[in-house]
Amino acid sequence: MSIFDLHTFTGAYAVDALDGEEREVFEEHLHTCRACRDEVDELTAITARLAVAVSSPPPAALRQQVLAEVARTAQLPPAPVVTRLDERRPQQWYRQPATAAAALMLVASVGLGAYAFDQDKRADEAEQRAGRITAVATDPDRIERTVPVSTGGTGTVVAADGTAIFRTSELETLTEDRVYQLWVLRGDERRSVGVLGRGGQLEAVVEGLIPTDALGLTVEPGGGSVQPTGPLVLSVTPA
Amino acid sequence: MAVATLVDVTLSPMASLRRGQRFSPEHHDASSVDDLVVMVARGDGPAFEVLYDRVANSVFGVIRRVLRDPAQSEEVTQEVLVEVWRTATRFDADRGSATTWIHTMAHRRAIDRVRSAQASHDRDERVARRDHVPAFDEVAERVETRLEQEQVRRCLEHLTTLQRESVTLAYYSGYTYREVAEVLDVPLGTVKTRMRDGLIRLRDCMGVFR
Numbered sequence: 001m002s003i004f005d006l007h008t009f010t011g012a013y014a015v016d017a018l019d020g021e022e023r024e025v026f027e028e029h030l031h032t033c034r035a036c037r038d039e040v041d042e043l044t045a046i047t048a049r050l051a052v053a054v055s056s057p058p059p060a061a062l063r064q065q066v067l068a069e070v071a072r073t074a075q076l077p078p079a080p081v082v083t084r085l086d087e088r089r090p091q092q093w094y095r096q097p098a099t100a101a102a103a104l105m106l107v108a109s110v111g112l113g114a115y116a117f118d119q120d121k122r123a124d125e126a127e128q129r130a131g132r133i134t135a136v137a138t139d140p141d142r143i144e145r146t147v148p149v150s151t152g153g154t155g156t157v158v159a160a161d162g163t164a165i166f167r168t169s170e171l172e173t174l175t176e177d178r179v180y181q182l183w184v185l186r187g188d189e190r191r192s193v194g195v196l197g198r199g200g201q202l203e204a205v206v207e208g209l210i211p212t213d214a215l216g217l218t219v220e221p222g223g224g225s226v227q228p229t230g231p232l233v234l235s236v237t238p239a
Numbered sequence: 240m241a242v243a244t245l246v247d248v249t250l251s252p253m254a255s256l257r258r259g260q261r262f263s264p265e266h267h268d269a270s271s272v273d274d275l276v277v278m279v280a281r282g283d284g285p286a287f288e289v290l291y292d293r294v295a296n297s298v299f300g301v302i303r304r305v306l307r308d309p310a311q312s313e314e315v316t317q318e319v320l321v322e323v324w325r326t327a328t329r330f331d332a333d334r335g336s337a338t339t340w341i342h343t344m345a346h347r348r349a350i351d352r353v354r355s356a357q358a359s360h361d362r363d364e365r366v367a368r369r370d371h372v373p374a375f376d377e378v379a380e381r382v383e384t385r386l387e388q389e390q391v392r393r394c395l396e397h398l399t400t401l402q403r404e405s406v407t408l409a410y411y412s413g414y415t416y417r418e419v420a421e422v423l424d425v426p427l428g429t430v431k432t433r434m435r436d437g438l439i440r441l442r443d444c445m446g447v448f449r
Contacts, residue, residue, distance in 0.1 A: 005428075011435025016350040017409035017416040041335050043438045044343050049445055050410050051301035051342040053391035055384045058299035058316055063291060066317050070287060070324045078280065078328040 007036050014043035031226040078208045133205060136160045149234045153199075155217060157236050164206045166193075166215055166236075173199030174219060181224045182206075185214040185235065195224035276337040280327040287324055294338070295320065296384065298345045305349035305413045315352055319345045346410070353413045394444035402437030405430050 006029045012018055013026050030037050136142055139160035146156040152172035158165045166182060174180065182193035182204050193215075196202035206215065217234040267275065267289040275293065278286035298319055303312040323341055330340055395403050404423055408414045414422065420430040 008431060008435060011433075011438050012409070012416045012431050014438060015406060015409040015434055016346055017414065017419065017434060019354070019415050019417070042442065043435070045335050045339045046438050046442050046445065047346065047410055048336075048339040048342040049387065049391060049441075050406075051346060052297045052338075052384065053388045054300040054304045054411070055296040055388075056300035056303060057296050058313060062299075062313055062317060063295065066291060066295075066320045067288065069317065069321045070284070073321055073325055075280070075282060075324065076326055076328050 007033060007039075010036055010039045010043055014040055014047050032229075034223050037226075077210060132161075132163050132207065133165060136163045136165060145236065147234060147236060149217065151219070151233045155234045155236070157215060159209070162207065162209045164209055164215060165203070166206065167201065167203045168196070168217075169201055171199045171202065177222055178219050179222065179224055180233075181218055181220045181228070183216045183218065183228055184209065185216050186210070186212065190216075190227050192224065192226065195220070271337075272341070273332065273337040276323075276327050276330050276340075279324060280330065290323070291320060294323075294341055297342060301342060301345055302349040304411050305346065305353055311352065312349075315348050316345070319348050322348075350413050354415075390445055391441075394441050397444050398437050398440055399433075401425065401429070402433045402440065405433040406437040406441070409434060 006026060009018065009022075009026050013023070016023075018026055030040065136158060142158055142160035144156070144158045146154050148154055149168065149171060153168055153170040155166060155168045168180070171180060176198070179195045179198055180202060181195050184191045184193060184206060193204050193206055196204060196217075215234075215236045216228070216232040218228045218230040218232055220228070220230055267278070267286050270278070270286070270289070272290065272293055275286050275290040279290055295316070299312060299316045302315050302319070303309065306312045306315065319341075322344060330337060334340070395407070398406070401423070405416075405419055408419045408422065409416065416430045416434065417427065419434075420427045423430070
């Protein structure tokens, strides 16, 4: 496969027509090609319809076998749940909070506001999420830690009970083709929290953390990456 | 190379953030596949049973279409459905619907099985047979499935012959695009392109975003 026509393999990939090695090369390409990812997702949705069209009942006994197997199979722990706060929030939030936790109280209330336009079924979740942010900010056992970013500025994390609020301050402003991206580092797994922006005060809330998780910040090209391509400029490791 | 700054931060003992909400069986029955997967991710066994009833036919159907061997198909179907249970916590709704997630996994598993060494003989036979015209099951229990079959069949008819053969040989018969090119005696690049524009035409016909 030539790098020049990799993006035209979206269809072949969606119908699983690439052999093992080609599939790996293409998946590698998907990490860096957002348009390809979007197209693959779209085409894959069609192949699922092709599957439904050939439905055929399995033997009745299979149901009991599967349920029995499921009963003795542990589920993977939840992946970190990532929430990004509304970037259009008023800047006065940042005016000299007495403590990081005090600032987070504001985050919680405005975070709820940001979800006001969401559908009903999400309203409960948003409310619970805002409640958990408030709980973090008021948790007597919360951790508040500000660490330097190696390229300039600082990052503050406030964490309790599996939820972490991350905020940067005075980050070096990047050129237009670069962005700061936050990651959850869990063992060898790197899960994107999302692109935070190009500098200054950036913010994210990460839920579902386990004690061995770390948060890491990298500088990535343009729209961000699926896996980190740059070195960590900051990392916070829960004990 | 920037230096990573490592700071010890001790988090207090963590409670599960996804506290399981239980729903009544009636609630399950009315739930979408997406909702069911969310419930399953919380360890909800009854929700998994409903999910099984909702997707087992299509999962088994597509696996059997690719593998043909009934015993192997059952085995892979079981693997896939147990994997759905095990990894429901990692389902990423941003990438697509739960239905898509489940059937993509099912198809991939069937393909991996059919391409494994022990299956190579069967594959040779399949290539020789060239039975790439999808024969849809006459017995479809659910009305939705019947409607879906009719729509897919109709939309497949709207493709050019080369588009249709490229898509169905790969998806239903498990051929690689190289094998498709060989069987149809057309250049690799053409097959690759027909798979892509064939799927796009199917999308336009079926209206995936309904």
